[in-house]
Amino acid sequence: MVKCPFCNWEGQEFLPYGVNLRKNAKCPKCNSLERHRLIYLYLKKILNKHKPLKVLHFAPEKILINLFKSYKNIEYLSADINPKKAMQKENLTHLSFEDNSFDIIICNHVLIYIEEDKKAMKELYRILKPKGFAILQEPVFRDKNKTFENFAITDPKERENIFGGFNHVRTYGKDYISRLMNAGFKIKINNFAKSLKKREVKKFSLSKEDIYICSKPETKKERYFASWVMTDMCNFDCEYCSRRTKGKINPLPINKIVKTLKETKKPWVIGMTGGEPLLYPNFIELCQELTKNYKIALDTNLSLNKKVKEFANTIDPKKVEYIYISAHILEREKRNEVEEFIKNLLLLKAKKFNFSVNYIMHPILIKRFKKDYNYFKSKGIKLSPKPLKGEYNGKTYPESYSEQEKRMILGYDLKASTKLPFYCKGMKCKAGNTFILIQPDGTVTRCFHDKTILGNIFQNIRLNKTIKPCQMYKCNCFGYELIEDYQKEKIKQTFNYSIEKFAHL
Ligand code: SF4
Ligand code: SF4
Numbered sequence: 001m002v003k004c005p006f007c008n009w010e011g012q013e014f015l016p017y018g019v020n021l022r023k024n025a026k027c028p029k030c031n032s033l034e035r036h037r038l039i040y041l042y043l044k045k046i047l048n049k050h051k052p053l054k055v056l057h058f059a060p061e062k063i064l065i066n067l068f069k070s071y072k073n074i075e076y077l078s079a080d081i082n083p084k085k086a087m088q089k090e091n092l093t094h095l096s097f098e099d100n101s102f103d104i105i106i107c108n109h110v111l112i113y114i115e116e117d118k119k120a121m122k123e124l125y126r127i128l129k130p131k132g133f134a135i136l137q138e139p140v141f142r143d144k145n146k147t148f149e150n151f152a153i154t155d156p157k158e159r160e161n162i163f164g165g166f167n168h169v170r171t172y173g174k175d176y177i178s179r180l181m182n183a184g185f186k187i188k189i190n191n192f193a194k195s196l197k198k199r200e201v202k203k204f205s206l207s208k209e210d211i212y213i214c215s216k217p218e219t220k221k222e223r224y225f226a227s228w229v230m231t232d233m234c235n236f237d238c239e240y241c242s243r244r245t246k247g248k249i250n251p252l253p254i255n256k257i258v259k260t261l262k263e264t265k266k267p268w269v270i271g272m273t274g275g276e277p278l279l280y281p282n283f284i285e286l287c288q289e290l291t292k293n294y295k296i297a298l299d300t301n302l303s304l305n306k307k308v309k310e311f312a313n314t315i316d317p318k319k320v321e322y323i324y325i326s327a328h329i330l331e332r333e334k335r336n337e338v339e340e341f342i343k344n345l346l347l348l349k350a351k352k353f354n355f356s357v358n359y360i361m362h363p364i365l366i367k368r369f370k371k372d373y374n375y376f377k378s379k380g381i382k383l384s385p386k387p388l389k390g391e392y393n394g395k396t397y398p399e400s401y402s403e404q405e406k407r408m409i410l411g412y413d414l415k416a417s418t419k420l421p422f423y424c425k426g427m428k429c430k431a432g433n434t435f436i437l438i439q440p441d442g443t444v445t446r447c448f449h450d451k452t453i454l455g456n457i458f459q460n461i462r463l464n465k466t467i468k469p470c471q472m473y474k475c476n477c478f479g480y481e482l483i484e485d486y487q488k489e490k491i492k493q494t495f496n497y498s499i500e501k502f503a504h505l
């Protein structure tokens with residue numbers, strides 16, 4: 001016995017259907033086919049009943065129209081090139097809708113009729129909302145790698161013989177997925193029929209085809225980051241420091257900084273770094289001034305206790321994107337300041353600042369990390385191990401960590417593998433576009449390594465208009481966040497040392 005899950009018709013068998021007659025296919029009561037019943041059951045399972053959803057349904061199948069209309073939270077619209085077949089006339093290659101209009105789009109067995117299918121896919125992508133999804137089912141010949149199309153074949157009989165339908169213009173092969181991806185979609189293949197019980201598949205006579213869930217990723221907001229090296233001076237004397245200098249700080253005029261940054265019309269996060277930025281004259285007033293217009297971020301050793309307290313008590317944590325705090329445990333022990341440090345951290349925690357306490361896994365420290373980690377944990381503070389980026393005893397790190405050491409670092413923090421150095425020459429990098437470096441003297445350069453001058457903080461900054469290739473050899477600052485995704489892939493493939501390898505040990 002079979003049963004239609006939609007109209008509840010029951011019988012010995014569904015009717016045969018198709019050019020090459022398929023047995024047990026069409027419901028005699030509601031005309032649904034195997035693939036319709038599959039999508040019907042799938043949607044019934046996943047559709048949200050509460051969130052308001054806008055649905056666009058192309059070449060509407062009756063079974064799905066009724067399904068969507070039974071949901072009170074769904075605003076439903078159907079469309080077709082033939083106005084008699086739907087609520088609205090639409091041409092898939094020139095849709096009348098605005099960008100990002102629909103949460104769900106259903107368009108099954110339509111693209112095989114359209115010569116410009118790639119254009120249609122782009123249009124569907126355009127009108128789908130970010131985080132929305134489309135179901136775009138087409139007959140896909142899985143034994144064929146490539147799609148076959150020939151628009152010179154126009155004779156209906158010939159088309160039927162070659163493409164399986166008198167007005168089809170192609171047969172899709174396995175590259176159907178890459179066509180969709182080229183339009184921008186992220187594809188998840190769901191074999192829903194497999195997730196059901198065999199007797200259900202039989203009872204409802206369902207298609208076993210894969211369902212292509214085509215989603216539109218949320219568009220990332222461009223992040224603008226101005227890293228300001230406020231000074232090279234530091235009150236600490238870490239053995240492994242490469243930056244620190246002695247001397248005097250010449251403060252830059254804050255009103256000029258704000259004015260020049262404002263002229264770029266970008267929503268900068270101002271990353272205050274050093275040396276030790278809290279040594280900067282009138283540091284708290286400066287933060288107060290900057291946070292009127294911008295968010296700030298801070299790299300600090302958190303040792304200037306009075307200033308730390310003032311900062312925590314006067315600056316709005318919502319205006320501080322993050323505070324990157326270095327543990328430098330040997331320095332603190334030398335100064336007998338470990339407990340004071342923990343007090344400062346607990347104060348930031350109580351005020352709900354977003355911070356991390358980073359412990360550089362220097363070869364001289366790696367053995368004591370576990371003990372320090374447990375001690376800080378007992379005080380309510382999490383230490384995050386960070387791989388050393390640099391040289392020690394003639395060896396280059398992080399490349400020189402043993403496998404066991406890498407495993408240990410990742411065991412404590414999986415994210416420790418991000419922001420590792422990589423070979424960057426020639427890669428297109430947004431440093432100079434969405435990232436700038438402000439030097440202690442006010443000169444603005446592309447990044448820490450590439451000192452190409454983009455202006456200065458007293459007059460103006462000329463951001464690059466195009467994304468330029470990196471001219472440096474090795475990047476160990478923010479570069480990984482600034483290169484494009486496909487370049488990240490390239491890094492993973494090309495170099496013997498890679499972030500992914502490190503992450504998957
Ligand atoms: S705290 Fe940072 S800048 Fe200061 S000496 Fe240590 S490593 Fe260098
Ligand atoms: S990849 Fe790194 S070194 Fe190269 S331009 Fe970008 S940030 Fe600078």
Ligand SMILES: [Zn+2]
Binds near residue numbers: 005008027028
């Ligand atoms: Zn039926």
